[in-house]
Amino acid sequence: MAIWETPVIMSSMRAYKHPNPEDLVLERVLYALSDPVRMDIVRHLAGVTEASCGELDGGRPKSSMSHHFRVLRDAGLVQTRNVGTTHMNSLRSAELDVRFPGLLGAILSQR
Incomplete structure (x- = not known):
C-alpha cells in the first residue's frame, strides 16, 4: 500500500x-x-416520529x-436503529396497539 492510501476500516x-x-x-x-425516566422517554416519543438518545437523555449519564x-x-x-453513530428511537405504537388494544393510549392520557 502506498503511503497516500489510507486503509478504510469498516465498523458497524x-x-x-x-x-x-x-x-x-x-x-x-x-x-x-x-x-x-422511561415514562418520560415514551411520552416524548409519542409526540415525534423518532428521536436520538441524546435528545431523550435529559442530561442523565x-x-x-x-x-x-x-x-x-x-x-x-x-x-432502536443505528444511523451512523447515532441511535434513533421510535415508539412501537402500532405493534403495542395490536397486542394490547388501547393500553398505550390509556397510559399516555394519564399525567
Missing part, C-alpha cells in the same frame, strides 16, 4: 434485538413504564440511559 454498530409483537408480555410493558433504553427495547416499547 451492532443491531439491536427487538421482541416480536406476539411475544410482548404485559407485565414487562408495565414494569418498563413504572419508572419516571449515558450508562443510566443505556439501561433505560434496554428495558424499553426488551419490553417491546421502543425500536
Whole structure:
C-alpha cells in the first residue's frame, strides 16, 4: 500500500434485538413504564416520529440511559436503529396497539 492510501476500516454498530409483537408480555410493558425516566422517554416519543438518545437523555449519564433504553427495547416499547453513530428511537405504537388494544393510549392520557 502506498503511503497516500489510507486503509478504510469498516465498523458497524451492532443491531439491536427487538421482541416480536406476539411475544410482548404485559407485565414487562408495565414494569418498563413504572419508572419516571422511561415514562418520560415514551411520552416524548409519542409526540415525534423518532428521536436520538441524546435528545431523550435529559442530561442523565449515558450508562443510566443505556439501561433505560434496554428495558424499553426488551419490553417491546421502543425500536432502536443505528444511523451512523447515532441511535434513533421510535415508539412501537402500532405493534403495542395490536397486542394490547388501547393500553398505550390509556397510559399516555394519564399525567
